[in-house]
Amino acid sequence: MNTGALRVALVDDHAVVRAGYRRLLELENIEVAAEFADADSAYAALSPDSADPPDLLVLDLSLPGRSGLELLQRLQQRRPQVRVLVFTMHDSVPLVLQCLRAGAAGFVTKSSAPQVLVDAVHRAVRGERPLSPDVAAAVEREEAHAQSAAPHLRLSTREFDILRALIEGASVEEISRRLHLSPKTVSNYQTQVRQKLGVTTAVELLHYAREHGLTQGT
Structure with missing residues (x-):
């Protein structure tokens, strides 16, 4: 070299x-x-x-x-x-x-x-x-345009990883295996993510993702 x-x-x-x-x-x-x-x-x-x-x-x-x-x-x-x-x-x-x-x-x-x-x-x-x-x-x-105030951009790196997996349709068990976390930890993160984004169901989460351009390239 x-x-x-x-x-x-x-x-x-x-x-x-x-x-x-x-x-x-x-x-x-x-x-x-x-x-x-x-x-x-x-x-x-x-x-x-x-x-x-x-x-x-x-x-x-x-x-x-x-x-x-x-x-x-x-x-x-x-x-x-x-x-x-x-x-x-x-x-x-x-x-x-x-x-x-x-x-x-x-x-x-x-x-x-x-x-x-x-x-x-x-x-x-x-x-x-x-x-x-x-x-x-x-x-x-x-x-x-200072859109970094959008809720998903205030997520931690781990929370954003969980969000991407949820958008892909991965289950708690799948995310647990993928990220080497316990199912309970993943469930807790899922709750935190939903709270920070202001959504309560998987359908609302997917709607949020589509509205903010998160489904393309995830």
Whole structure:
């Protein structure tokens, strides 16, 4: 690997996808220093005493077990010096805003041209906030109109993960297995989410999600 190359780590559960990203980035003198297939392995590797952390983590959100969004928040508490660029298939503006609130350095969708990802890596390391063109205008419009006061944008990262799962139609038991939480804990979170959003039933929750653009890209 070239000396002095920018060093990144990839977090994506598809090995073939990671291989494609690796080739793309290495052609641009960006070293892929590590690859992880799930959030827990990435979190373990980036412990406070781990040596030589990457300059940037390129993170997918849809991972087995803990979500990429939860990993993002946990890393901000553990290794805040490691910047995180979200790179995902999801393009929901509320989700983008939630990631930025949780500490993401930028957000790029997988429908973007390859050069968009390469440019975003460089910009994120420089301290800029890269957003792919398909979400940038909408995100800036939301921020300009100060709509961050919407109830779902005040949810914690864990609550937002629960909300996304509920919108997808997952049961309490399914969410429990997916997030490694007890069914009772998930039920408590579900109650908190409904209270914060001002809804009482699953139908009302789905209506809220549709009204606020949460069903697309979740």
